[in-house]
Amino acid sequence: MNYLPIFLDLKDKNVLVVGAGKVAFNKIKLLLRSGAIINIISKNISSEIKILLDQKKVHWISEKFHFSYLNKIFLVIAATNDIQLNQKIFETCNNLCILVNVVDDQEKCSFIFPSIIDRSPVIVAISSGGTAPVLLRLLREKIESILPMRLGNVAKIAGNWRSIIKQKFTTLLERRRFWEKLFNSIFVQYVINGEIKKAVKFLKKMMNKPHLLTGEIILVGAGPGNSGLLTLRALQVLQEADVVLYDRLVSSEILEFIRRDAQCIYVGKSAGAKNISQDEIIKLLISLAKKGKKVVRLKGGDPFIFGRGGEELEAAKNEGIDVQVVPGITSAIGISAYTGIPLTHREYAQGVIFITGHKCQNGMSNNWSILSDSSYTLVVYMGTLQASYISQNLILHGRSKSTPIAVVGKGTTIQQKVVIGRLDELDKIVKFTINPSLLIIGKVVLLHKKLEWFNTSSEFNNTKNISSIVNLI
Known part of the structure:
Protein backbone atom coordinates (compact mmCIF):
# COMPACT_ATOMS: atom_id res chain seq x y z
CA MET A 1 0.00 0.00 0.00
CA PRO A 114 -8.40 10.52 -4.78
CA SER A 115 -11.31 10.07 -7.15
CA ILE A 116 -14.44 10.75 -5.08
CA ILE A 117 -17.95 9.32 -5.17
CA ASP A 118 -20.01 11.69 -3.01
CA ARG A 119 -23.15 10.44 -1.31
CA SER A 120 -22.62 12.60 1.76
CA PRO A 121 -22.22 11.64 4.50
CA VAL A 122 -21.20 8.46 2.68
CA ILE A 123 -17.99 9.13 0.79
CA VAL A 124 -16.13 6.62 -1.39
CA ALA A 125 -12.58 7.54 -2.41
CA ILE A 126 -10.43 5.47 -4.79
CA SER A 127 -6.93 5.96 -6.10
CA SER A 128 -4.37 4.24 -8.31
CA GLY A 129 -1.56 6.30 -6.81
CA GLY A 130 -1.25 8.19 -10.08
CA THR A 131 -0.43 5.06 -12.09
CA ALA A 132 -3.64 4.45 -14.07
CA PRO A 133 -6.04 7.43 -14.27
CA VAL A 134 -8.15 5.89 -17.06
CA LEU A 135 -8.65 2.69 -15.07
CA LEU A 136 -9.61 4.84 -12.10
CA ARG A 137 -12.20 6.70 -14.17
CA LEU A 138 -13.77 3.40 -15.30
CA LEU A 139 -13.89 2.13 -11.73
CA ARG A 140 -15.52 5.33 -10.57
CA GLU A 141 -18.18 5.05 -13.28
CA LYS A 142 -19.02 1.51 -12.14
CA ILE A 143 -19.26 2.51 -8.47
CA GLU A 144 -21.32 5.61 -9.30
CA SER A 145 -23.79 3.43 -11.20
CA ILE A 146 -24.46 1.05 -8.29
CA LEU A 147 -24.72 3.58 -5.44
CA PRO A 148 -28.16 5.25 -5.27
CA MET A 149 -28.09 9.06 -5.10
CA ARG A 150 -30.11 9.04 -1.86
CA LEU A 151 -27.80 6.57 -0.14
CA GLY A 152 -26.50 9.41 2.02
CA ASN A 153 -29.97 9.86 3.49
CA VAL A 154 -29.81 6.29 4.82
CA ALA A 155 -26.65 7.20 6.73
CA LYS A 156 -28.15 10.49 7.95
CA ILE A 157 -31.21 8.78 9.45
CA ALA A 158 -29.00 6.13 11.03
CA GLY A 159 -26.86 8.90 12.53
CA ASN A 160 -29.92 10.61 14.01
CA TRP A 161 -30.98 7.37 15.72
CA ARG A 162 -27.53 6.15 16.72
CA SER A 163 -27.62 7.35 20.34
CA ILE A 164 -31.12 5.93 20.85
CA ILE A 165 -30.05 2.55 19.45
CA LYS A 166 -27.00 2.63 21.72
CA GLN A 167 -29.27 2.99 24.76
CA LYS A 168 -31.61 0.26 23.52
CA PHE A 169 -28.88 -2.29 22.79
CA THR A 170 -26.15 -2.27 25.40
CA THR A 171 -23.48 -4.42 23.73
CA LEU A 172 -21.52 -3.74 20.55
CA LEU A 173 -22.51 -7.11 19.11
CA GLU A 174 -26.24 -6.46 19.67
CA ARG A 175 -26.00 -3.04 18.01
CA ARG A 176 -24.12 -4.40 15.01
CA ARG A 177 -26.70 -7.14 14.51
CA PHE A 178 -29.50 -4.57 14.65
CA TRP A 179 -27.89 -2.32 12.05
CA GLU A 180 -27.07 -5.27 9.78
CA LYS A 181 -30.70 -6.41 9.83
CA LEU A 182 -31.96 -2.87 9.28
CA PHE A 183 -29.67 -2.14 6.34
CA ASN A 184 -30.60 -5.47 4.74
CA SER A 185 -34.32 -4.73 5.04
CA ILE A 186 -36.90 -2.68 3.13
CA PHE A 187 -35.88 0.31 5.30
CA VAL A 188 -33.18 1.23 2.77
CA GLN A 189 -35.59 1.08 -0.16
CA TYR A 190 -38.06 3.32 1.67
CA VAL A 191 -35.34 5.98 2.12
CA ILE A 192 -34.13 5.70 -1.48
CA ASN A 193 -37.72 6.14 -2.67
CA GLY A 194 -38.06 9.25 -0.51
CA GLU A 195 -40.58 7.63 1.85
CA ILE A 196 -38.89 8.86 5.02
CA LYS A 197 -41.93 8.50 7.32
CA LYS A 198 -42.33 4.86 6.32
CA ALA A 199 -38.60 4.29 6.83
CA VAL A 200 -38.63 5.75 10.36
CA LYS A 201 -41.77 3.82 11.25
CA PHE A 202 -40.10 0.60 10.11
CA LEU A 203 -36.94 1.45 12.10
CA LYS A 204 -38.99 1.94 15.28
CA LYS A 205 -40.78 -1.36 14.69
CA MET A 206 -37.50 -3.23 14.32
CA MET A 207 -36.00 -1.49 17.34
CA ASN A 208 -38.86 -2.58 19.60
CA LYS A 209 -38.84 -6.18 18.42
CA PRO A 210 -37.34 -8.65 20.90
CA HIS A 211 -33.83 -9.40 19.65
CA LEU A 212 -32.28 -12.62 20.83
CA LEU A 213 -28.53 -12.65 20.24
CA THR A 214 -28.12 -16.05 18.63
CA GLY A 215 -24.85 -17.27 17.22
CA GLU A 216 -24.36 -19.31 14.10
CA ILE A 217 -21.65 -21.23 12.26
CA ILE A 218 -21.13 -20.74 8.53
CA LEU A 219 -18.89 -23.09 6.58
CA VAL A 220 -17.37 -21.19 3.67
CA GLY A 221 -15.36 -22.57 0.76
CA ALA A 222 -12.54 -20.23 -0.24
CA GLY A 223 -11.86 -21.99 -3.53
CA PRO A 224 -8.54 -23.34 -4.85
CA GLY A 225 -6.41 -20.24 -4.15
CA ASN A 226 -7.13 -17.57 -6.74
CA SER A 227 -9.07 -14.79 -4.98
CA GLY A 228 -11.04 -14.14 -8.17
CA LEU A 229 -12.70 -17.53 -7.77
CA LEU A 230 -14.28 -16.64 -4.42
CA THR A 231 -18.08 -16.68 -4.72
CA LEU A 232 -20.18 -13.55 -4.23
CA ARG A 233 -22.00 -15.17 -1.28
CA ALA A 234 -18.66 -16.04 0.36
CA LEU A 235 -17.57 -12.41 0.06
CA GLN A 236 -20.81 -11.24 1.67
CA VAL A 237 -20.42 -13.64 4.59
CA LEU A 238 -16.80 -12.63 5.19
CA GLN A 239 -17.99 -9.04 5.53
CA GLU A 240 -20.59 -10.05 8.14
CA ALA A 241 -18.45 -12.37 10.30
CA ASP A 242 -17.61 -11.68 13.94
CA VAL A 243 -14.94 -14.42 14.00
CA VAL A 244 -13.19 -16.29 11.17
CA LEU A 245 -11.36 -19.58 11.70
CA TYR A 246 -9.23 -20.14 8.61
CA ASP A 247 -7.08 -22.92 7.17
CA ARG A 248 -3.53 -23.02 5.85
CA LEU A 249 -4.70 -23.20 2.24
CA VAL A 250 -6.64 -19.91 2.38
CA SER A 251 -4.63 -17.29 0.48
CA SER A 252 -3.62 -13.93 1.95
CA GLU A 253 -5.59 -12.18 -0.82
CA ILE A 254 -8.79 -13.85 0.35
CA LEU A 255 -8.07 -13.00 3.98
CA GLU A 256 -8.05 -9.34 2.91
CA PHE A 257 -11.79 -9.63 2.18
CA ILE A 258 -12.60 -10.30 5.85
CA ARG A 259 -14.26 -7.46 7.74
CA ARG A 260 -11.53 -5.34 9.35
CA ASP A 261 -12.69 -5.65 12.94
CA ALA A 262 -13.48 -9.37 12.78
CA GLN A 263 -11.35 -11.69 14.92
CA CYS A 264 -9.23 -14.01 12.75
CA ILE A 265 -7.98 -17.31 14.20
CA TYR A 266 -5.56 -19.56 12.32
CA VAL A 267 -6.41 -23.25 12.70
CA GLY A 268 -4.43 -24.64 9.78
CA LYS A 269 -2.81 -28.05 9.66
CA SER A 270 0.35 -29.18 7.87
CA ALA A 271 2.13 -32.51 7.72
CA GLY A 272 4.92 -32.99 10.27
CA ALA A 273 3.97 -29.93 12.33
CA LYS A 274 2.27 -29.53 15.69
CA ASN A 275 -1.31 -28.74 14.79
CA ILE A 276 -4.57 -27.92 16.50
CA SER A 277 -6.73 -31.05 16.49
CA GLN A 278 -10.07 -31.32 14.72
CA ASP A 279 -11.82 -31.85 18.07
CA GLU A 280 -10.28 -28.61 19.37
CA ILE A 281 -11.45 -26.74 16.26
CA ILE A 282 -15.00 -28.03 16.71
CA LYS A 283 -15.03 -27.08 20.40
CA LEU A 284 -13.82 -23.58 19.52
CA LEU A 285 -16.48 -23.15 16.83
CA ILE A 286 -19.26 -24.18 19.21
CA SER A 287 -17.93 -22.09 22.10
CA LEU A 288 -17.79 -18.93 19.96
CA ALA A 289 -21.24 -19.50 18.46
CA LYS A 290 -22.76 -20.00 21.92
CA LYS A 291 -21.51 -16.54 22.83
CA GLY A 292 -23.83 -15.15 20.14
CA LYS A 293 -21.16 -14.63 17.50
CA LYS A 294 -21.44 -15.19 13.76
CA VAL A 295 -18.58 -17.66 13.24
CA VAL A 296 -17.18 -18.39 9.78
CA ARG A 297 -15.17 -21.54 9.20
CA LEU A 298 -13.14 -20.63 6.12
CA LYS A 299 -11.66 -23.56 4.21
CA GLY A 300 -9.63 -23.92 1.04
CA GLY A 301 -11.62 -25.43 -1.83
CA ASP A 302 -15.08 -26.67 -0.80
CA PRO A 303 -16.05 -27.53 2.81
CA PHE A 304 -17.64 -30.84 1.79
CA ILE A 305 -14.84 -32.15 -0.45
CA PHE A 306 -12.16 -33.52 1.90
CA GLY A 307 -12.64 -30.45 4.08
CA ARG A 308 -14.16 -32.18 7.12
CA GLY A 309 -17.07 -29.79 6.83
CA GLY A 310 -19.51 -32.63 7.41
CA GLU A 311 -17.99 -33.35 10.82
CA GLU A 312 -18.15 -29.69 11.86
CA LEU A 313 -21.72 -29.28 10.62
CA GLU A 314 -22.81 -32.44 12.42
CA ALA A 315 -21.28 -31.23 15.70
CA ALA A 316 -23.00 -27.83 15.38
CA LYS A 317 -26.37 -29.48 14.67
CA ASN A 318 -25.96 -31.70 17.73
CA GLU A 319 -25.56 -28.55 19.84
CA GLY A 320 -28.63 -26.90 18.32
CA ILE A 321 -26.58 -24.14 16.65
CA ASP A 322 -27.82 -22.51 13.44
CA VAL A 323 -25.65 -23.35 10.44
CA GLN A 324 -25.13 -22.35 6.83
CA VAL A 325 -22.88 -23.72 4.09
CA VAL A 326 -21.39 -21.60 1.32
CA PRO A 327 -19.90 -23.91 -1.32
CA GLY A 328 -16.54 -23.17 -2.87
CA ILE A 329 -14.89 -24.23 -6.10
CA THR A 330 -13.13 -27.44 -5.11
CA SER A 331 -9.45 -27.71 -6.07
CA ALA A 332 -10.02 -30.44 -8.66
CA ILE A 333 -12.51 -28.33 -10.61
CA GLY A 334 -10.55 -25.08 -10.38
CA ILE A 335 -7.14 -26.59 -11.14
CA SER A 336 -8.55 -28.68 -13.98
CA ALA A 337 -9.81 -25.49 -15.64
CA TYR A 338 -6.60 -23.53 -15.02
CA THR A 339 -4.35 -26.26 -16.45
CA GLY A 340 -6.43 -27.05 -19.52
CA ILE A 341 -6.98 -30.63 -18.33
CA PRO A 342 -10.70 -31.48 -18.67
CA LEU A 343 -11.53 -34.14 -16.10
CA THR A 344 -14.01 -35.74 -18.48
CA HIS A 345 -13.84 -35.99 -22.27
CA ARG A 346 -15.79 -38.28 -24.59
CA GLU A 347 -12.62 -39.58 -26.24
CA TYR A 348 -10.52 -39.95 -23.08
CA ALA A 349 -12.60 -40.48 -19.91
CA GLN A 350 -16.22 -41.33 -19.18
CA GLY A 351 -16.07 -40.20 -15.58
CA VAL A 352 -13.95 -38.82 -12.77
CA ILE A 353 -13.18 -40.06 -9.24
CA PHE A 354 -11.95 -37.87 -6.36
CA ILE A 355 -9.92 -39.50 -3.57
CA THR A 356 -7.61 -38.28 -0.82
CA GLY A 357 -4.04 -39.40 -0.34
CA HIS A 358 -4.65 -39.58 3.42
CA LYS A 359 -5.84 -42.92 4.73
CA CYS A 360 -9.42 -43.01 5.98
CA GLN A 361 -10.32 -43.88 9.55
CA ASN A 362 -12.50 -46.78 10.75
CA GLY A 363 -10.60 -49.31 8.65
CA MET A 364 -11.88 -47.97 5.33
CA SER A 365 -9.57 -48.42 2.36
CA ASN A 366 -9.55 -47.58 -1.33
CA ASN A 367 -11.02 -50.00 -3.87
CA TRP A 368 -7.98 -50.14 -6.09
CA SER A 369 -9.70 -52.24 -8.76
CA ILE A 370 -12.18 -49.42 -9.43
CA LEU A 371 -9.51 -46.71 -9.18
CA SER A 372 -7.36 -48.57 -11.73
CA ASP A 373 -10.05 -48.46 -14.44
CA SER A 374 -8.43 -46.42 -17.21
CA SER A 375 -11.80 -45.14 -18.44
CA TYR A 376 -11.97 -42.87 -15.37
CA THR A 377 -9.86 -39.84 -14.53
CA LEU A 378 -8.49 -40.10 -11.01
CA VAL A 379 -7.88 -36.95 -8.96
CA VAL A 380 -5.91 -37.30 -5.72
CA TYR A 381 -6.03 -34.60 -3.07
CA MET A 382 -3.05 -34.41 -0.71
CA GLY A 383 -1.36 -37.26 -2.55
CA THR A 384 2.31 -36.30 -2.61
CA LEU A 385 3.24 -37.92 0.72
CA GLN A 386 1.77 -41.24 -0.44
CA ALA A 387 2.93 -40.95 -4.07
CA SER A 388 4.88 -44.22 -4.14
CA TYR A 389 2.08 -46.14 -2.40
CA ILE A 390 -0.54 -44.76 -4.81
CA SER A 391 1.40 -45.46 -8.01
CA GLN A 392 2.38 -49.00 -6.93
CA ASN A 393 -1.21 -49.98 -6.09
CA LEU A 394 -2.64 -48.50 -9.27
CA ILE A 395 -0.11 -50.33 -11.42
CA LEU A 396 -0.56 -53.55 -9.42
CA HIS A 397 -4.31 -53.45 -10.06
CA GLY A 398 -4.13 -52.78 -13.78
CA ARG A 399 -3.34 -49.12 -14.54
CA SER A 400 -0.69 -48.88 -17.24
CA LYS A 401 2.76 -47.73 -16.13
CA SER A 402 2.68 -45.16 -18.96
CA THR A 403 -0.60 -43.58 -17.81
CA PRO A 404 -0.17 -39.78 -18.15
CA ILE A 405 -0.12 -37.85 -14.86
CA ALA A 406 -0.02 -34.19 -13.88
CA VAL A 407 1.10 -32.88 -10.51
CA VAL A 408 -0.06 -29.28 -10.09
CA GLY A 409 1.37 -27.09 -7.33
CA LYS A 410 -0.34 -23.91 -6.14
CA GLY A 411 -2.98 -24.32 -8.83
CA THR A 412 -4.97 -21.30 -10.14
CA THR A 413 -2.45 -18.84 -8.64
CA ILE A 414 0.37 -16.97 -10.37
CA GLN A 415 2.79 -19.48 -8.79
CA GLN A 416 1.02 -22.41 -10.48
CA LYS A 417 3.46 -25.13 -11.51
CA VAL A 418 2.45 -28.06 -13.70
CA VAL A 419 4.68 -31.15 -13.90
CA ILE A 420 3.74 -33.78 -16.50
CA GLY A 421 4.95 -37.37 -16.51
CA ARG A 422 4.06 -41.07 -16.32
CA LEU A 423 2.45 -43.03 -13.51
CA ASP A 424 5.61 -45.08 -12.88
CA GLU A 425 7.56 -41.82 -12.42
CA LEU A 426 5.20 -40.39 -9.80
CA ASP A 427 7.37 -40.90 -6.71
CA LYS A 428 10.25 -39.09 -8.46
CA ILE A 429 8.12 -36.35 -10.04
CA VAL A 430 6.73 -35.15 -6.71
CA LYS A 431 10.26 -34.04 -5.77
CA PHE A 432 9.94 -31.25 -8.35
CA THR A 433 6.52 -30.01 -7.23
CA ILE A 434 5.49 -27.26 -4.83
CA ASN A 435 2.80 -27.57 -2.18
CA PRO A 436 -0.12 -27.52 -1.93
CA SER A 437 -0.40 -29.85 -4.90
CA LEU A 438 -3.03 -31.93 -6.68
CA LEU A 439 -2.49 -35.14 -8.65
CA ILE A 440 -4.44 -35.85 -11.87
CA ILE A 441 -4.12 -39.35 -13.37
CA GLY A 442 -5.55 -40.36 -16.73
CA LYS A 443 -5.49 -39.90 -20.49
CA VAL A 444 -7.06 -36.43 -20.22
CA VAL A 445 -3.65 -35.15 -19.08
CA LEU A 446 -2.54 -35.47 -22.72
CA LEU A 447 -4.76 -32.46 -23.51
CA HIS A 448 -2.80 -30.13 -21.21
CA LYS A 449 -0.27 -28.98 -23.80
CA LYS A 450 -2.99 -28.22 -26.36
CA LEU A 451 -5.55 -26.62 -24.06
CA GLU A 452 -3.45 -24.75 -21.48
CA TRP A 453 -4.29 -21.04 -21.37
CA PHE A 454 -3.30 -19.77 -17.93
CA ASN A 455 0.23 -18.40 -18.35
CA THR A 456 2.59 -19.11 -15.47
CA SER A 457 6.32 -19.23 -14.95
CA SER A 458 6.25 -23.02 -14.61
CA GLU A 459 9.75 -24.35 -15.14
CA PHE A 460 8.75 -27.93 -15.88
CA ASN A 461 5.50 -28.03 -17.77
CA ASN A 462 5.87 -30.66 -20.45
CA THR A 463 6.49 -34.38 -20.68
CA LYS A 464 9.81 -34.15 -22.43
CA ASN A 465 11.47 -31.93 -19.82
CA ILE A 466 10.35 -33.88 -16.78
CA SER A 467 11.16 -37.24 -18.37
CA SER A 468 14.69 -36.06 -19.07
CA ILE A 469 15.13 -35.00 -15.46
CA VAL A 470 13.65 -38.21 -14.07
CA ASN A 471 16.04 -40.27 -16.16
CA LEU A 472 18.96 -38.50 -14.51
CA ILE A 473 17.85 -39.49 -11.01
Missing part, protein backbone atom coordinates in the same frame (compact mmCIF):
# COMPACT_ATOMS: atom_id res chain seq x y z
CA ASN A 2 1.79 3.13 -1.26
CA TYR A 3 -0.67 5.53 0.39
CA LEU A 4 -2.71 5.35 3.58
CA PRO A 5 -6.29 6.33 2.69
CA ILE A 6 -7.58 8.72 5.33
CA PHE A 7 -10.37 11.31 5.49
CA LEU A 8 -9.43 14.78 6.71
CA ASP A 9 -11.72 17.10 8.62
CA LEU A 10 -11.00 20.48 6.97
CA LYS A 11 -14.01 22.34 8.33
CA ASP A 12 -12.90 25.83 9.46
CA LYS A 13 -9.24 24.91 8.91
CA ASN A 14 -6.86 27.15 6.94
CA VAL A 15 -5.73 25.86 3.57
CA LEU A 16 -3.20 27.72 1.43
CA VAL A 17 -3.49 27.58 -2.37
CA VAL A 18 -0.52 29.00 -4.30
CA GLY A 19 -1.73 29.75 -7.81
CA ALA A 20 -5.09 30.93 -9.12
CA GLY A 21 -5.54 29.41 -12.55
CA LYS A 22 -7.93 26.75 -13.85
CA VAL A 23 -6.12 23.89 -12.07
CA ALA A 24 -6.19 25.79 -8.77
CA PHE A 25 -9.88 26.54 -9.28
CA ASN A 26 -10.72 22.82 -9.60
CA LYS A 27 -8.95 22.11 -6.30
CA ILE A 28 -10.59 25.08 -4.60
CA LYS A 29 -14.08 23.88 -5.59
CA LEU A 30 -13.39 20.55 -3.88
CA LEU A 31 -11.89 22.17 -0.79
CA LEU A 32 -14.89 24.50 -0.40
CA ARG A 33 -17.21 21.48 -0.28
CA SER A 34 -15.24 20.27 2.74
CA GLY A 35 -15.76 23.55 4.61
CA ALA A 36 -12.11 24.67 4.50
CA ILE A 37 -11.00 28.30 4.78
CA ILE A 38 -9.24 29.00 1.46
CA ASN A 39 -6.31 31.45 1.34
CA ILE A 40 -4.84 32.30 -2.06
CA ILE A 41 -1.39 33.53 -3.11
CA SER A 42 -1.07 34.52 -6.75
CA LYS A 43 -0.22 37.49 -8.95
CA ASN A 44 -2.73 36.54 -11.63
CA ILE A 45 -6.30 35.60 -10.74
CA SER A 46 -8.59 33.67 -13.10
CA SER A 47 -12.10 34.94 -13.75
CA GLU A 48 -13.64 31.94 -11.94
CA ILE A 49 -11.63 32.61 -8.78
CA LYS A 50 -12.40 36.37 -9.01
CA ILE A 51 -16.08 35.45 -8.70
CA LEU A 52 -15.30 33.43 -5.55
CA LEU A 53 -13.37 36.42 -4.16
CA ASP A 54 -16.29 38.76 -4.85
CA GLN A 55 -18.58 36.30 -3.08
CA LYS A 56 -16.13 36.24 -0.16
CA LYS A 57 -15.85 32.45 -0.39
CA VAL A 58 -12.04 32.62 -0.59
CA HIS A 59 -9.36 35.04 0.66
CA TRP A 60 -6.53 36.57 -1.37
CA ILE A 61 -3.49 37.35 0.84
CA SER A 62 -0.49 38.08 -1.40
CA GLU A 63 1.06 38.07 -4.85
CA LYS A 64 4.23 36.25 -3.75
CA PHE A 65 4.81 33.21 -1.56
CA HIS A 66 6.73 33.58 1.71
CA PHE A 67 7.21 30.90 4.39
CA SER A 68 5.62 33.22 6.97
CA TYR A 69 2.26 32.65 5.28
CA LEU A 70 2.40 29.01 6.44
CA ASN A 71 1.63 29.97 10.02
CA LYS A 72 -1.47 28.07 11.22
CA ILE A 73 -1.93 26.47 7.79
CA PHE A 74 -3.24 22.87 7.82
CA LEU A 75 -2.36 21.91 4.25
CA VAL A 76 -1.00 23.51 1.09
CA ILE A 77 -1.80 23.20 -2.62
CA ALA A 78 0.84 24.41 -5.08
CA ALA A 79 -0.74 24.94 -8.50
CA THR A 80 1.81 27.08 -10.37
CA ASN A 81 3.92 26.67 -13.52
CA ASP A 82 7.05 27.77 -11.63
CA ILE A 83 9.10 24.59 -11.03
CA GLN A 84 11.53 26.30 -8.64
CA LEU A 85 8.72 27.83 -6.61
CA ASN A 86 6.92 24.48 -6.40
CA GLN A 87 10.14 22.86 -5.18
CA LYS A 88 10.60 25.57 -2.55
CA ILE A 89 7.01 25.17 -1.31
CA PHE A 90 7.36 21.40 -1.13
CA GLU A 91 10.64 21.48 0.83
CA THR A 92 9.39 24.18 3.23
CA CYS A 93 6.15 22.35 3.97
CA ASN A 94 7.96 19.06 4.50
CA ASN A 95 10.34 20.69 6.98
CA LEU A 96 7.35 22.15 8.86
CA CYS A 97 5.38 18.86 8.72
CA ILE A 98 2.57 20.48 6.75
CA LEU A 99 0.65 18.38 4.23
CA VAL A 100 1.45 19.55 0.70
CA ASN A 101 0.32 18.69 -2.82
CA VAL A 102 2.18 20.03 -5.84
CA VAL A 103 -0.36 19.52 -8.62
CA ASP A 104 0.72 17.09 -11.38
CA ASP A 105 4.03 16.36 -9.66
CA GLN A 106 3.53 13.20 -7.61
CA GLU A 107 7.07 13.17 -6.22
CA LYS A 108 6.35 16.51 -4.55
CA CYS A 109 3.18 15.40 -2.78
CA SER A 110 2.84 14.23 0.80
CA PHE A 111 -0.81 13.52 -0.05
CA ILE A 112 -2.79 13.07 -3.25
CA PHE A 113 -6.42 13.70 -4.17
